Each structure stands twice: as structure tokens, then as C-alpha cells.
Amino acid sequence: MKPLSVIVTSVCDVFAWFMIVFGVYVINNGHNTPGGGFQGGAIVATFLSFLLVAYGGRRFLSWVREGLYGFLEFVGLMAFFIFGCVGFPNSFFYNSLAIPEGGAPLSNWIPWSGTISLMNIAVGCEVVGALSLVIVYMYSSIRLVDTGAGMGGERGHDRFDR
Amino acid sequence: MKRTIFVVAVIVLAGLLSGTFEAIHPFGVPSDTAMDDYILQHAPRDRSAQNVVTSMVFDFRGFDTLGEAAVLFTALCSIGALFRDGGKQE
Numbered sequence: 095m096k097p098l099s100v101i102v103t104s105v106c107d108v109f110a111w112f113m114i115v116f117g118v119y120v121i122n123n124g125h126n127t128p129g130g131g132f133q134g135g136a137i138v139a140t141f142l143s144f145l146l147v148a149y150g151g152r153r154f155l156s157w158v159r160e161g162l163y164g165f166l167e168f169v170g171l172m173a174f175f176i177f178g179c180v181g182f183p184n185s186f187f188y189n190s191l192a193i194p195e196g197g198a199p200l201s202n203w204i205p206w207s208g209t210i211s212l213m214n215i216a217v218g219c220e221v222v223g224a225l226s227l228v229i230v231y232m233y234s235s236i237r238l239v240d241t242g243a244g245m246g247g248e249r250g251h252d253r254f255d256r
Numbered sequence: 257m258k259r260t261i262f263v264v265a266v267i268v269l270a271g272l273l274s275g276t277f278e279a280i281h282p283f284g285v286p287s288d289t290a291m292d293d294y295i296l297q298h299a300p301r302d303r304s305a306q307n308v309v310t311s312m313v314f315d316f317r318g319f320d321t322l323g324e325a326a327v328l329f330t331a332l333c334s335i336g337a338l339f340r341d342g343g344k345q346e
Contacts, residue, residue: 124307125307125310128307132324167329170325171325171329174321174322174325187322188315189304192302192304207310208303208304210305210314210315214314217321228331231338234339235339235340
């Protein structure tokens with residue numbers, strides 16, 4: 095995939111980071127507002143596809159670290175399971191860290207809604223890793239068709255070829 | 257003959273559908289509110305969840321969400337198995 099024009103890359107430079115900020119906001123406020131881990135993770139994962147469309151495949155693949163996204167996936171899934179096990183004296187996924195209404199906070203770093211917001215963050219990590227890896231894997235398999243001369247070759251969006 | 261069967265089937269299906277719409281209870285008025293009331297009372301108080309939907313997803317039906325996460329993980333594994341190494345042929 096060839097890069098798009100300098101207008102698109104400039105817009106990508108300016109606005110792509112706001113997608114990450116907005117996605118992290120949706121993940122972190124999932125226990126109060128609509129949204130949550132799945133939705134915010136999908137918003138964060140659109141950042142990679144934005145980079146791919148704007149900057150083209152070669153630079154995209156030079157930026158991507160697959161191990162990081164695999165690690166995010168692993169950490170998110172394991173943390174989600176562990177937070178589910180936290181409530182085990184009562185039941186699986188019981189929110190035992192939650193502070194009852196009118197009760198004193200257990201700790202400064204435990205959120206008010208207990209495991210719900212922690213699970214939102216865990217699921218957000220998992221979805222970011224999974225969807226980003228899906229984009230990377232599926233794009234890198236397209237290259238086989240794309241590099242073939244003649245039929246299937248890409249015409250190019252632009253006169254720039256970085 | 258086929259046309260007659262088709263017209264009869266359409267009429268019967270339309271009648272059944274409109275009868276179902278007549279019998280359906282009005283929106284927002286569930287027939288049995290025991291579970292709704294239980295969750296609406298207990299989610300903010302016991303689980304300290306301001307957002308009842310989120311407490312439903314991650315607390316009351318957390319096992320369902322674990323299944324969703326497993327589905328995503330399985331999809332990632334299968335995509336990795338299919339498309340990894342850039343689709344090189346051996």
C-alpha cells in the first residue's frame with residue numbers, strides 16, 4: 095500500500111493521537127459512561143489502520159512491534175481472568191473490591207467501583223492488542239498480491255513514494 | 257400453482273406477524289419485573305456501580321464477557337495461523 099499525499103499525512107500527524115486519547119478516555123470511564131473496554135479498545139486500534147492508510151505499508155511495518163501487541167493481549171486476558179477470580183469466596187466475577195455505598199474507601203488506588211473499572215482496563219488492553227495484531231497480520235499477507243507485477247499491482251494513490 | 261401457494265403463504269405469514277404485533281406487550285413495560293427490580297436495586301448499592309449496564313457486563317454476567325474475550329482471542333489465533341509470515345508460500 096503506497097502512502098497518501100502530504101495533506102493526509104499531516105492530518106494523521108495532528109489527529110491520530112487524539113484517537114488514542116479518546117479511546118483511553120472511553121476505557122477509563124467505562125464504569126460511569128457508555129462505552130468500556132471493547133469499545134475503547136476498538137477506537138485505539140483504529141490508530142494503526144489510520145497510520146497504515148496515511149503512511150503506506152513499508153513505514154507502517156517498520157513502526158509496528160508485534161511483540162508489544164501480543165504482550166498487551168496476554169496481559170489483558172490474564173488480568174481479566176485474575177480479576178474475575180478475586181471474587182471467588184462469593185462467586186466467579188463477584189465484585190468483592192467494590193466499596194459499598196457510604197463505606198470508607200479500601201485504598202487510594204482501588205477505584206470506587208471495584209473490579210468493574212479494573213476489568214474495563216484489562217479488556218481494553220486485550221482488545222487493543224488483538225485488533226492491532228489482526229490489522230498487522232492481514233495487511234502483511236496482502237503484500238504477496240501487492241508486490242506482484244502486472245495484475246493485482248497497486249496503481250498508487252499519489253506521486254510521492256516514500 | 258406456485259403463484260397461488262406463494263400468495264397464500266404471504267397472507268398467512270402476514271397474518272401471523274400482525275397477530276404477534278398485536279399481542280406483544282408495550283415497550284418499556286415488561287411482563288415480569290422481578291429480576292429487573294433486583295438488579296436495579298442491588299447494582300448501585302452492593303456493587304457500587306453507577307452504570308448498571310457495565311455492572312451487568314462485568315459483574316452479573318461476567319462469565320459471558322469472558323466468553324467474548326475468548327472469542328476475540330480465538331479469532332486472533334486463527335488469523336495469526338492463517339496470515340502470519342506475510343502469506344509466503346513454501
